[in-house]
Amino acid sequence: MAQSVYLASTEAHAAKSTVALGLLNVFTTNVERTAVFRPLVRSGGERDAVLELLLGRTSVDLPYEECVGVTYDELHADPEGALATIIDRYRELEKKADMVVVVGSDYTGVASPAELDHNARIAANIGSGVILVMSGNDKPTHEIAEAARLALEDMQSHHATVVGVIANRVPEEQLEEVGEALQSLGVPTWTLPEIPLLQSATVAEIKESLGATLVYGDEDLLAREVEHILMSGMNTEHVLERLKEGQLVIAPSDRPAVLIAVIAAHAAESFPSLSAIVLNGGYPVPDSVDRLVTGFGQRIPILATDHDSFTTAQISSRTRGSLTPQTQRKVDVALAAFERHVDPASVLQGIDFTAPDVVTPLMFEARLLERARAAGKHIVLPEGEDDRILRAASTLLARDVARLTILGDERAIRARAAELSLDISEAAVLSPTDPELVEQFAEEYARLRAHKGMTLERAREIVPDVSYFGTMMVHLGLADGMVSGATHTTAHTIKPSFEIIKTKPGVGTVSSVFLMLMEDRVLVYGDCAVIPDPTVEQLADIAISSSETAAQFGVDPRVAMLSYSTCASGS
Template sequence: MTGSGARSVYIASAEGDTGKSTVALGVLELLAATGGRVGVFRPISRSEAGERDYILDLLLQFCSVDIPYEECIGVTYDEVHADPDAAIGEIVARYHAVAEHCDNVLVVGSDYTDVASPSELSYNARIAANLSSPIILVVKALDRDPAEVKAVADVLMADIKSSHASTVGIVANRCRPHRRTDVLDALRDTGVQAWALPEEPLLTAPTMAELREALDATLYSGDETLLDREALDVMVGGMTAEHILERLGESMVVIAPADRSDVLLALVNANSAAGFPQLAGIILNGGLRPHPMIDGLVRGLRPTLPILNCEHGTFETARIASHTRGRMATGSVRKIDAALTLMEQNVSQAELVGQLDLHAPEVMTPQMFEYQLLAQAKSDVQHIVLPEGGDDRILRATDRLLRRGVAKLTLLGNPDSVRRRASELGIDLADVDVIDPTESELIDEFADAYTELRKHKGMTRDRAVQVVRDESYFGTMMLHTGRVDGMVSGAVHTTAQTIRPAFEIIKTVPGVSTVSSVFFMCLADKVLAYGDCAVVPDPTAEELADIAISSAKTAEVFGIEPRVALLSYSTGGSGSGKDVEKVQQATELVRERADDLRVEGPIQYDAAVEPSVAATKMPDSDVAGRATVLIFPDLNTGNNTYKAVQRSAGAIAIGPVLQGLNKPMNDLSRGALVSDIVNTVAITAIQAQNLKNGK
């Protein structure tokens, strides 16, 4: 253990292209999920003058402490060359400066972009020994048989031991899938815990944007947002058009001279035709542009497929394209999800934790909370419907949810257009049902059921047919009839459009007459529940009591011990007025209806969350200073407060999470990010799990 009190683990390899960053990302997620303040340190930076270390940039976004980029770097390669021993001294000093702010630190070794000593691994091992960091060794298994992988591991472990460092685990990465088990069997004889990860082509595939940069190319035509799609294969289109079409593959990039008009037109049309693979892009080489008539025809077709134009000849274009390796950088969402999935599926969390002596303090960081959301959702997969299947954010979230195994999904929308756009984005919807609410065979059944539900309001069968063809109503009817376990909407639709069908069809749970919401506010060291900040404008005392009881139950479902504070501008009996009286009355109603619930009110925000203030204003309360569920007196106060805390304190706001409904349905903000959608689907799945378990 280091003098700072922090514990660390060192990720090291002995050669390039091992996929060490994949392992580092997976271990970092585990550290963040385990708890406490987690930081990252790079002893030797790969960045050159004016450039940032993209691996460090990537990992920093998964940390739970806010330490500036510059402070997370030890030394440069030049400093190692100049004086290796002095460099180690500087690395140790800078590491401890980081560790002072952390409970656990992930240390990521050098990347073999240079040679710092006769054995770069030995130098990394010396660093690890000086930091008291156990090493997880990453070994490349690509193009090696199991015996060779074992032999390499034995040599490297001996090298590490000779430098007075210790190896606590070996990860054989980039195994041929059919040899993974054999590699794992071979590594069992090394005497340390071993894991094997199969080769994942997506992780090394360049995006069209990376190919554009490598070729110094320009975007001739296509949708610029599709430049983030990975090219999994490269083909030179030097044959006739029909033979090129025979050889097309999914996510392939095809290289062809710009004057091959037949090839260009064939590829553009094939890419939009049913039955042909969806390409990643086309590269037109030779420094030419298509003939003006062909140019006009292509532009008239308006293809979304990215088409690049470069100056290189065919051979040089093919050479550069085939040797361009994709980076897993900050914006590489698909690569990040693929890497995390790879680690989750092949590295046992229990085994890895067993090898590491970690700090696990009793705090809840945003990373812990989000990790636990996904882990709990995956523990019992639920079926969720997303009515806004035509939105790119929904499609990208679908991709992430499927890769991580969070939920089974159904999308609503025109199947042809939804699947076509998903294919353009490189998203596989093979395991997803896409239903057109305007033409579904379920319309008659849903119309009959809706007519019965709303007959007291004068609903007719003909009118019901039109209503249930609406995406929001159709999705709600799927939930009502048990075809799905939950629904998430609102990326395109308003809150009213999302919630109105729920009021009419799903209705509220027995004993609760108010549909309300909470936001989970993820602060640096804890998660609070704020309610209601999205639904009820000016609740009565009875509605406020409903909101408090529902919010406490929601908090408990998500691992937050409920201590409820009903907020006011007055603490206890220090103030008066109808607003205070409403909160007083609501607090009494909560105590009557849920006598086992710890609740306090009226109470001011500072007295609710700050122990020193509570000691003065409410010294005998077991809620004051420790509140976890904060209930605002009206929507104006709640909405503004959550946004103020979100922006001013840097909190992550997850929600709104709807509560009080008979079945799980949640509303998205129309500005929702892909990560917001993923979290909301996970929350909805957990609500569905608890409903099935009678909670």
């Protein structure tokens, strides 16, 4: 039988999905097979957004349909029959998992006074320990503590076992006070801060709420969060004074001067990067303005709606954001907050957890992040023009995994990150053509390669190459390591290290390895990129180096020699 945790709240908008994300992250580090179950989902056939998000982060590949119980309509029609169905479906799912995170209802389809009771009955009948998620948003400390006490008693009256209480969305300055107030409950308690970004809607969500159309800009940028809203009903100069990073600007469609000014400001390096512009009122953009807007070449989404100014502002401000697989920045921020405020050991202790012997891909990845965070190294990323690098950098920075330097044009890189709703503000962005560093690196490179006839003039031409530039940073102690290869070949990436860093003492052959993440273990394959046809001596060197690398990654090295082909099968 799988262990499980049931997340239940006493009201809507307690942000259980943030807690579920954090718990899944804890469990995937320690459990072989993790799964998610939603006992109640909305009626109407629309797939549950929370479940969609969490399914992508479990280690058991289960179809959506196997992870849901019943709809709210089915619960209303036959409460006892619905409970029996929920139990049956949960029992089938738990056969395929070792740990299940059960995410309770959202107060969207059941009368609120009875909803906690429904969750308590479900938790008791599936034998799941309950973690109560309380909302601390806009509430005094005593009210949060009293609500938690009453919810705890209600759960216990329905024979559900409460294993913890989390006060979520608590103002930062109130965290310590709330934490102390909850200690009297007699169960483990934690507090998580209110993070406005997590409640922010994306441009796509506001577009849908308004029934708006995309008239200009890049559809891929609709996933950016709207962190502020500005109703631009004032003179242009006053609109410009009030622009903020990540802002959605609502402008009357019959005032093209405002549209032009806002787009120009968005394009200017000295102004914030906006999330979107909404033209309200339903008036068409004049041809001359259309040519000008198109000529700016900006990717910022510009939406059009027939609503008047008040209605547009009202709908936009009331649109609630959600965590989805597309909102990477929100997911990163939510995980980072959970990691900072919730001790994993206290969670595992509360559910009487026993660690398995196997290592799954998600467990391996999570443990690598933990080790990297503890090491606190400085890494240079030479391929700053690649969106994948920017996304990875945003995640690593949000979760305090490493200090980063990204190579490339700072203005272009930061602008692209803002468009993608990524936060790389803590990263250094360094131009590989920086004159001072190019001169320093060229002098050192010329010295190192003097025996090959390298001149200072030729070195100045070579070191601005990002692979050489990043390698020189490592060589001179300006970074601890370099990660590259997303857009550059293996040869382009490692050639500078052959010339500059060279091999460590005792290693005669440079080789590489792949970490192959299997279902229940990690295998190390080498060499797959550097020496295609090794000699006997090189093969021995590769085996020794690969086993040492495996040990560094926590893999017990047992060496097996594999051949490309046997006899004539490869001919």
